[in-house]
Amino acid sequence: MCIxxxxxxxxxxxxxxxxxxxFLAFHDINPKAPxxxxxxxxxxxxxxxxxxxxxxxxxxxxxxDVTKELKIQENGYRVITNVGEDxxxxxxxxxxxxxxxxxxxxxxxxxxxxxxxx
Ligand code: AMP
Numbered sequence: 142m143c144i145x146x147x148x149x150x151x152x153x154x155x156x157x158x159x160x161x162x163x164f165l166a167f168h169d170i171n172p173k174a175p176x177x178x179x180x181x182x183x184x185x186x187x188x189x190x191x192x193x194x195x196x197x198x199x200x201x202x203x204x205x206d207v208t209k210e211l212k213i214q215e216n217g218y219r220v221i222t223n224v225g226e227d228x229x230x231x232x233x234x235x236x237x238x239x240x241x242x243x244x245x246x247x248x249x250x251x252x253x254x255x256x257x258x259x
């Protein structure tokens with residue numbers, strides 16, 4: 142069972158901020174910004190590649206509730222999902238990072254020449 146499934150089953154503790162029947166939002170254990178929340182579906186989905194668009198509809202509504210709960214809608218935030226090896230996905234259970242609480246940098250994303258793909 143993957144680590145996030147264990148968090149869903151409460152076999153591993155997490156600092157939960159919002160939960161419903163389908164989704165869970167909890168604090169990232171290694172925050173990269175003053176606010177760093179992970180939002181996951183309770184059913185196991187490997188990554189964004191496999192997500193059911195119908196589930197995304199409900200997940201989007203849940204993420205809106207999370208940003209309201211965090212009171213970051215006005216100041217702004219960033220939503221990120223890493224996919225696979227190139228995307229830097231470490232945990233193979235779909236998750237969206239919601240980061241905010243400060244002005245976020247938009248620095249280099251890769252050491253490869255950005256123009257090399259054009
Ligand atoms: P990613 O690199 O997109 O797969 O992100 C995985 C994220 O999960 C990282 O930001 C980790 O800090 C976070 N993480 C790993 N284990 C835990 C855990 N037990 N509780 C909370 N966050 C975790």
